[in-house]
Amino acid sequence: MTKLGNRRLLVDRLKQALAVSTRTGDRGALLFIDLDNFKRLNDTAGHDIGDMLLQHVAQRLNTCVRDGDTVARLGGDEFVVVLSNLGPLDEPAALLAEHVASASSARSMRPMTWLGRLTSAVQHWCCVVRRRT
Numbered sequence: 401m402t403k404l405g406n407r408r409l410l411v412d413r414l415k416q417a418l419a420v421s422t423r424t425g426d427r428g429a430l431l432f433i434d435l436d437n438f439k440r441l442n443d444t445a446g447h448d449i450g451d452m453l454l455q456h457v458a459q460r461l462n463t464c465v466r467d468g469d470t471v472a473r474l475g476g477d478e479f480v481v482v483l484s485n486l487g488p489l490d491e492p493a494a495l496l497a498e499h500v501a502s503a504s505s506a507r508s509m510r511p512m513t514w515l516g517r518l519t520s521a522v523q524h525w526c527c528v529v530r531r532r533t
Contacts, residue, residue, distance in 0.1 A: 401451055402458035402473050410472035410480055417470075417484035427493035428484040431501055433461070435477035464504040 405413070417428045435457065442450035454477070461471045461479060470482040483500060486493035 402455050404458050404462075404479070405470060405472040407472070407474060410470065410474070410482070413470040413472075413482050417482055420484060424485075425488045426484070427486045427488065427490060428482070429486060429493065429497035429500075431481040431483070431497065431504070433479040433481065433504065438477035461504055464500050469500075 414430070420426065421428050435453075438450065438453070441453065454473070457479070458471065458473065461481065465471060465481060465483065468484065470480075472480050472482075474480055481500065481504070483497055486496050
């Protein structure tokens with residue numbers, strides 16, 4: 401429905417990203433994105449509207465990443481973004497990951513109107529956690 405990868409593709413791409421990172425020393429990032437209040441929208445506006453919202457969020461997330469990055473839908477209202485090849489230094493890599501998270505938040509948080517219904521009640525959050533190695 402969203403034309404995004406599923407869990408199987410996500411796990412495969414994550415393994416590839418980890419292998420490349422181990423080989424090259426480049427950093428990567430994993431972003432988890434959840435849509436708050438999606439169930440309420442789905443229940444009140446209908447599954448067709450919910451499906452269109454998921455498709456639109458998927459498109460918006462794809463505009464925030466580079467060609468080699470992966471956007472996948474875990475299921476329901478959860479998405480994951482795998483960013484790889486962010487460079488060998490922690491700080492610039494973290495800033496790039498935060499930039500993608502911020503851009504996805506800015507694009508996904510814009511209210512959307514479907515068939516005359518405003519979906520601004522659905523919000524999303526994305527968390528970037530820095531881990532020192």
